[in-house]
Amino acid sequence: MTDTSPPSLLLANCTVLDARVLDGLAPVPDAGVWVRGDRIAAVGPYAGVAAQARAAGPVTELDLDRAYLTPGLVNMHTHFSLSLPGTGGDNVKTMGPYDLAHYMADGARRTLHCGVTTVRCVAEKDHADFALRRAITAGRIPGPRIHTAGRALVCTGGHGHESNDTLECDGPVGFRRGVRSQIKAGADLIKVMISGGIAGEHEGIHTPQLFADELAAVLETAHAWGRKVTAHAGPAEVIATAVELGLDCVEHGYQLTPQVVTRMAERGTALVPTLLVTRCKAFFDELGVPEWMQCRSLGAGPRHLESFAMAVEAGVEVLLGSDMPPFWDFEGTNATVRELEYLAEGIGPARAIHAGTRGPIRWLGAEADLGTVQDGKLADLIAMDGDPLADTSAFRGVRWVMTGGRVARDDRAGVP
Incomplete structure (x- = not known):
């Protein structure tokens, strides 16, 4: 037998x-x-x-x-199809669907081998992330468990609109439709761009990009479908409004204030600070990132660190996320571990382990299994x-x- x-x-x-x-x-x-x-x-x-x-x-x-x-480890800010401005990003943008699939599969394999067994994708091209997730789940290729937002939602001309890893929407009705379209495709969560950032040439980090009724429509629709919402966000004023409306997580948080982090802690809004993105000149040089973006990114670094320290002091839930591809060789290790080291400088090793394992899993609602x-x-x-x-x-x-x-x-x- x-x-x-x-x-x-x-x-x-x-x-x-x-x-x-x-x-x-x-x-x-x-x-x-x-x-x-x-x-x-x-x-x-x-x-x-x-x-x-x-x-x-x-x-x-x-x-x-x-x-x-x-x-x-769990990396909560992952882009397997990342294409920043510059020659390196242009190479990814010009890939056909088959080349992109292989490129992302290789990134998933390398991520797993780094010890990252779960990722949260927060904007991927052409919904290729759903195919990647299916292939990993079926055992056809090695890779981490994937929780994904599909395409990030942006206003017309908003942060990241140049790439097909975002979906342009306008008005409350348009953003409701955007949320539903990503859920229809299989999204586990929703990502929305509510301010400018470091990678948009014709915007500033401080630029607000959604009106309150648009963001409210995103949150209400996603929550009705049982999905959490995370937001690319830099300035305190924009984040403050989002937190009061019920935002579940902030990405980056370059320009926080004591008042905003206090409300984040009170309302349970998590922070994925992505500390690497404002101190990674060698990575930018490797990808041929233009000078205007490098100046904006590196120039934001001191204020970014101050914001992180404020969040830690206020008791905000801090979670590991690199933004840089999780597996990327950087400063003698991979990007995920380097980000974890930066977190540990502010919260210590035990809390860093929480930020890289149990904390993200709780946010993802997977604590029964992981x-x-x-x-x-x-x-x-x-x-x-x-x-x-x-x-x-x-x-x-x-x-x-x-x-x-x-x-x-x-x-x-x-x-x-």
Whole structure:
């Protein structure tokens, strides 16, 4: 008779930790994690977990060689089809649909291998993100779990209108239709551009781009369909209005004030600060980004850091998101880990782990399945040699990645 039981894997010789350290849960040294099928069946001291796993039937043991084991990272501001102004971006813009699909699939694979097991896409071209999500879910290509907004909503001529990863809308009726069109395509959330930014030549960061009735229409429609809304936003005045109307998340927040961050904390509006985008000259140079954009971006950096510090002090929920492609080689590591390091400078390693794992998963509404190393959760796990509670830079050394119970990377075994 054919054995139809799910594959059983015992992870051994590791220290297990997750964001519950903030709740007083200490890391578990000399731990065992029993993975059965795509989920964690048991976790705890090795002897007890091993006995439980072996009593259930044949099990394969994998020695992690004293690694630290955590949940996979979550990048909440991802663009697999990013095309900034400049020669690098032009190369992406001119790709046909087949080239774009392969380009995005390669980015998804590289993202997973960095230890990012879940992403939130916040504007992708031609709805290619939905095809990418289907391919990953079906197991045809390797990649992280994708939660996506589809195309971002903008006013006519608004931030990002030059690319087909946005949808131009006007008036409350137009924006209601825009929300519904993305939900029809399969969007998990809605992204809306409510101010100018650093990548629009004929706008400023401070430029308001939606009227209150338009934004209210976006929020009311999305929330009626059970979707959260995140907004590209820079200036405090624009963000203040959005927060009062019920915005769920702010992207960037370049020019916050103490009053605005206080209301964000009170109303539960999260912040994805994307600290990399105002301190990444080497990345801009690599892509041939024009001088006007570099000056605007780098010039916004000091105020951006002040805004982040204000948000942290006020108790705003801060979440990891790089804006730069998650896998991009930058300052000796990948963009996701570099952003996490910047976050840790302001909130410390334990809260940074929360911002890169449990916090985003809660925002995405996926906490029943992901975000911590617990019985019953999906086995999205990563391992590294250093202790990330001592230094967030330990994530630079991720050498083993599992998603849904399948090993996607194991440097010591030559996988992939």
